[in-house]
Amino acid sequence: MATASIQVSETPLVLYTLRRADDALILGHRLSEWCGHAPILEEDMALANMALDLLGQARELYSYAAEVEGKGNDEDKLAYLRDVRQYRNLLLLEQPNGDFARTMVRQLFYSAFADLYWRAMMKSSDATLAAIAAKSEKESAYHLRHSSEWIVRLGDGTEESHARAQTAVDDLWAFTGEMFEVDAGERALFDAGIAVDPAGLRSQWLDTVSGVVGEATLVLPSNDWMQQGGRDGRHSEHLGHLLSELQSMQRTFPGVAW
Amino acid sequence: MYTQALNTSDADDRNIEDAAHAAAFQARIDAEERIEPNDWMPAAYRKTLTRQISQHAHSEIVGMLPEGNWITRAPSLRRKAALLAKVQDECGHGLYLYAAAETLGASREELVDQMLAGKAKYSSIFNYPTLTWADIGVIGWLVDGAAIMNQIPLCRCSYGPYARAMIRVCKEESFHQRQGYEIMLTLARGSEEQKTMAQDALNRWWWPVLMMFGPPDQVSQHSDTSTRWKIKRFSNDELRQKFVDATVPQAQYLGLTIPDPGMKQNPATGHWEYSAIDWEEFKQVLAGNGPCNRDRMAARRKAHDDGAWVREAAQAYAEKRKRRQVAQAAE
Numbered sequence: 001m002a003t004a005s006i007q008v009s010e011t012p013l014v015l016y017t018l019r020r021a022d023d024a025l026i027l028g029h030r031l032s033e034w035c036g037h038a039p040i041l042e043e044d045m046a047l048a049n050m051a052l053d054l055l056g057q058a059r060e061l062y063s064y065a066a067e068v069e070g071k072g073n074d075e076d077k078l079a080y081l082r083d084v085r086q087y088r089n090l091l092l093l094e095q096p097n098g099d100f101a102r103t104m105v106r107q108l109f110y111s112a113f114a115d116l117y118w119r120a121m122m123k124s125s126d127a128t129l130a131a132i133a134a135k136s137e138k139e140s141a142y143h144l145r146h147s148s149e150w151i152v153r154l155g156d157g158t159e160e161s162h163a164r165a166q167t168a169v170d171d172l173w174a175f176t177g178e179m180f181e182v183d184a185g186e187r188a189l190f191d192a193g194i195a196v197d198p199a200g201l202r203s204q205w206l207d208t209v210s211g212v213v214g215e216a217t218l219v220l221p222s223n224d225w226m227q228q229g230g231r232d233g234r235h236s237e238h239l240g241h242l243l244s245e246l247q248s249m250q251r252t253f254p255g256v257a258w
Numbered sequence: 259m260y261t262q263a264l265n266t267s268d269a270d271d272r273n274i275e276d277a278a279h280a281a282a283f284q285a286r287i288d289a290e291e292r293i294e295p296n297d298w299m300p301a302a303y304r305k306t307l308t309r310q311i312s313q314h315a316h317s318e319i320v321g322m323l324p325e326g327n328w329i330t331r332a333p334s335l336r337r338k339a340a341l342l343a344k345v346q347d348e349c350g351h352g353l354y355l356y357a358a359a360e361t362l363g364a365s366r367e368e369l370v371d372q373m374l375a376g377k378a379k380y381s382s383i384f385n386y387p388t389l390t391w392a393d394i395g396v397i398g399w400l401v402d403g404a405a406i407m408n409q410i411p412l413c414r415c416s417y418g419p420y421a422r423a424m425i426r427v428c429k430e431e432s433f434h435q436r437q438g439y440e441i442m443l444t445l446a447r448g449s450e451e452q453k454t455m456a457q458d459a460l461n462r463w464w465w466p467v468l469m470m471f472g473p474p475d476q477v478s479q480h481s482d483t484s485t486r487w488k489i490k491r492f493s494n495d496e497l498r499q500k501f502v503d504a505t506v507p508q509a510q511y512l513g514l515t516i517p518d519p520g521m522k523q524n525p526a527t528g529h530w531e532y533s534a535i536d537w538e539e540f541k542q543v544l545a546g547n548g549p550c551n552r553d554r555m556a557a558r559r560k561a562h563d564d565g566a567w568v569r570e571a572a573q574a575y576a577e578k579r580k581r582r583q584v585a586q587a588a589e
Contacts, residue, residue: 025335029330032329032330032338032342033329033330035322035326035329035342035345036319036322036323036326036345036557036561037557037560037561037564038561038565039561039564039565039566039568039569040565040568040569041319041349041352041353041356042353043565043568044322044349045346045349045350045353048342048345048346048349049346051342052339052342052343052346055335055338055339055342056339058335059335059336059339062335075335076334076335079335080333080334099564100565100568152575153571153572153575154568154571154575156575156578157570157571157572157573157574157575158567158570158571158574160567160570160571161567161568161570161571161574164567245330245331246330246331248331249331249332249333249391250333250334253333253449253451253452256448256449256451256452257444257448258333258334258337258391258441258444258445258448
């Protein structure tokens with residue numbers, strides 16, 4: 001029945017694409033929660049704009065995952081009819097918005113990665129992923145610029161904004177390691193030239209992030225313990241609430257067109 | 259307040275209020291000339307426009323809340339993207355309109371403060387709750403539809419900056435309206451539950467939407483001067499009638515019933531005649547007693563208060579940066 005969660009045949013390419021789609025959807029969802037509540041109108045627009053970019057990326061990636069899977073799923077089934085354990089996004093991206101500093105630090109950590117990642121993925125031997133990367137890279141470059149500028153303003157602003165930004169950096173740092181983790185299925189995709197090994201992006205990512213954090217007069221934590229699990233569907237307690245909201249209409253009124 | 263820079267040439271005669279200036283001004287209005295920020299204008303014209311444009315801007319901003327309420331729950335990714343884009347457009351409209359109001363010498367900060375203090379109004383319609391997804395369709399179809407009816411004549415308003423803002427706003431609003439109607443069409447052609455949802459939303463929003471055109475002509479307090487100054491081109495009742503005539507066939511096409519059993523078409527005029535509007539409800543909503551007035555204001559105040567430290571940080575950083583640049587230049 002349409003009410004039940006769908007099963008997805010997670011071949012390496014399907015799983016790989018789903019992970020990136022989930023990243024974009026979940027972060028886009030979080031940013032969209034700011035709508036109407038941002039500190040200034042200009043920022044309301046910017047947050048909605050970034051959310052919309054990410055939602056667009058999610059739709060392209062879900063559609064492609066559904067096409068590769070070839071089992072009659074589509075972007076909406078993949079977004080609305082998978083449960084927490086089937087979601088594959090990074091833990092970083094499901095973290096609650098918190099205050100504006102936390103939202104911007106989360107954005108900086110991810111955008112600094114996404115910008116490098118999509119640029120590298122433009123060379124993918126998979127034409128669809130390369131095309132999605134070419135579009136996403138333009139967007140992530142904008143997101144990186146936006147979040148970097150805010151981190152500098154907040155870090156080098158007032159005592160209060162500095163303290164809030166530093167707390168956000170300290171609290172979210174443990175979720176950054178997961179961006180560079182890979183599993184065996186992904187390794188096969190690297191060898192085929194379809195995907196890029198994120199481990200190779202780590203030092204450049206650290207340069208970008210350290211640069212921004214340094215200019216903001218903030219410091220990166222010395223504790224290097226990293227949380228893992230999102231890629232395998234082991235999430236924080238936050239994701240279930242997010243999904244119950246996101247999916248409520250499709251779960252309540254299954255199988256109809258909207 | 260950068261807007262003062264606009265007044266350099268005419269700074270001296272700006273406060274003069276005499277018959278000669280007033281007559282010359284009215285002659286320009288009658289000749290359909292556009293009044294621009296540096297031009298002389300009666301203080302009451304400036305005041306009325308500042309009020310109207312800023313309340314229009316506030317409406318765009320408060321209007322983000324009822325629709326924003328459904329962004330995280332939109333039933334498909336396509337609908338979610340369209341809604342997000344729409345709410346983003348509304349924020350943009352708010353920004354154009356504050357900019358237009360600032361050309362009259364007010365500052366956005368003081369105008370926003372007036373709204374947050376409850377001294378300036380915003381459209382009564384945004385004090386109604388969005389209870390189901392169908393409300394998002396009805397808001398696009400009817401609320402944006404009514405807004406367009408109101409705003410198309412404002413594209414020819416005598417004050418240039420307002421007229422130009424309206425041209426840009428109307429283009430986007432028409433797109434939103436079509437999206438809203440398409441949501442309704444999908445629901446009306448959908449399951450029984452979806453049809454019921456659509457009808458229920460129409461039932462709840464119909465009368466509040468008719469109230470968006472303002473009080474009936476015989477009690478509208480701003481109409482006379484606004485008409486003479488060509489800020490207003492049609493009366494409240496004229497626009498309301500135009501809206502009803504345009505909307506009835508759209509509802510019929512959807513197979514939905516307008517919740518007004520007394521409504522009938524006048525065979526002589528072709529107009530759809532509607533029953534009496536509950537002006538007491540309208541009065542209560544304007545007085546702050548609508549279903550969501552308190553929630554809407556609380557949400558805007560919370561965003562403003564919670565964001566204070568962010569604005570202070572941006573300000574402090576900008577000042578530091580300026581000082582550093584000056585120090586660098588001096589080296």
